[in-house]
Amino acid sequence: MRATVIRAPHDIAVEEVADPVVQAPGDAVVRVVLACVCGSDLWAYRGESPRRPGQRIGHEFLGVVEETGPGVSRLAAGDLVVAPFVWSDGTCEYCAEGLTTSCPQGGFWGSVGSDGGQGEAVRVPYADATLVRLPDGAASDERLLTALLTLSDVLGTGHHAAVGAGVRQGSTVAVVGDGAVGLCGVLAARRLGAGRIIALGRHEARTGIARKFGATDVVAERGEAAVEAVRELTGGQGAQSVIEAVGTEQSMVTAVHITRDGGAIGYVGVPHGSATGLDLEAMFDRNIALRGGVAPVRTYIPQLLPDVLDGTIDPSPVFDLTVSLAGVPGGYEAMDERTALKVLVKP
């Protein structure tokens, strides 16, 4: 089959690789129908997250089950399924608690030895526990299918940030980061009942989606000016709940200083310098909590799925560019240059 590999920083290619086959009894092979490029893939693309030359890449996909091992009992060939970005065994203590990302048997698509999502097919370990079945009818509704793909990562990750930030009915929320995760954070905050959602961003197409997703205010300023603008919107206090969906020092500095005393930062931006943005003295004096991390999206899929299926939330607008598998390298370029928000891949 053909699959995307990362040969070196800024060198993404689509190559012929071995076809995936069932290796363990719990495996399934899934033919990818939709995949996409994640903002976090750019850390590898830019060389900031090390990858071995030729390693697969892509961790978001949905598709159709093609083959199952003898230990798979809840899925059959032909099922339409979505995969969370981490596989997990479904039986360990962490899985039982819903922290599927800490499953000792778990792993990340595209890690060495595994298939990536940006390819024609994927071997899925622990398929019964990892994959979530979708209604067959969804396959024929392209808009819905695209929305369902976000369950693989960005919608669940935005939800994790909102949960970490303690969003409740009536909360005032601020969102740092106008990528797909930040935008899904807006959507998730609205879904959890936030009364006011302040989106930070200056890219009009993105802030337009933020407003569509439920943002009540947009702050186009950056740095200290952004902090002042959010404080001005919140009676000088800042937002109770802040979503940090970038991971850089500057984004974390902003997040800390726009959080209201006693509030919380839900952080889901993969840390790339953000530790040094944590002003712990300020957080201590003001009782600001930090909660988040890699999102256990497998746990969230059943919670979010009904709202996506019935249209209560529609995250599909985060995709603004569609490519074939051959177009994936160009998709990375477009996201790296911020000419695309999020790239949909149709293998």
Place this chain on the structure above:
Amino acid sequence: MRATVIRAPHDIAVEEVADPVVQAPGDAVVRVVLACVCGSDLWAYRGESPRRPGQRIGHEFLGVVEETGPGVSRLAAGDLVVAPFVWSDGTCEYCAEGLTTSCPQGGFWGSVGSDGGQGEAVRVPYADATLVRLPDGAASDERLLTALLTLSDVLGTGHHAAVGAGVRQGSTVAVVGDGAVGLCGVLAARRLGAGRIIALGRHEARTGIARKFGATDVVAERGEAAVEAVRELTGGQGAQSVIEAVGTEQSMVTAVHITRDGGAIGYVGVPHGSATGLDLEAMFDRNIALRGGVAPVRTYIPQLLPDVLDGTIDPSPVFDLTVSLAGVPGGYEAMDERTALKVLVKP
């Protein structure tokens, strides 16, 4: 009157100062019956927290109301009261939420222009909101009175750490820091129903108190060996709830690495390097939350007071040295040299 001042690092003195008088309608003057020296006073003593030469010091006291301003309605001369380490107005939005440490009118005993607790008397702003009345009978029970003094800071701060760490019925808790706050964290964790409490410390008098307070295990190792020991005690996973009651880089490093995936660090050690101990990449991968800060002990006093009064919890063993006011400088020395755990002051 006589009161303790800090003239310079390592130079604590008891000097004649102006008698406190009612200045604002809401003020009360409290004659100090018991005060004490806090581990956090040592940051000033060591010159790591700047102080103006001659600034007062001491932020924990209980005493008897001597005089009240015309705006004080809930207290009268002769009342036995305990003061939280921060005064607050009781009417602002933060006070209403219980975050009294963020009260815009609030302040810290010993800050420039205010009296400190380590003196004969203290002018208390917003006395109705700040002070909590104690039963008159407590005055004649020295053990109880000493226990009640911990409501001023260390018991409420230990409780704040336990709450921040998410301690619940049956939780496994680890406590970094064998000072009075760490020990009160043990007591608070037991009170909240912790099933297992691992105290880190090698000073036998202190670990003895930890066991008396409810610690089920003591880890005497430090650094990486301490991390390994806690992991060994917890099936390799670490503790769900970790109390960080020191504030240094090393204590925070230990706290992060003994926290179970999905768990929380309740941090109350005043940050003195602890920010650099936050391994945010590890926290991200393992979904470890950080929650705490300066404890709003005024809010906790009414919650904790009944249990202290009826003897359900007895924090009084944290005091192991008693001095007169003249003995306060020696008390600082003893705590700095760790020959005393916590010094009680009887002015």
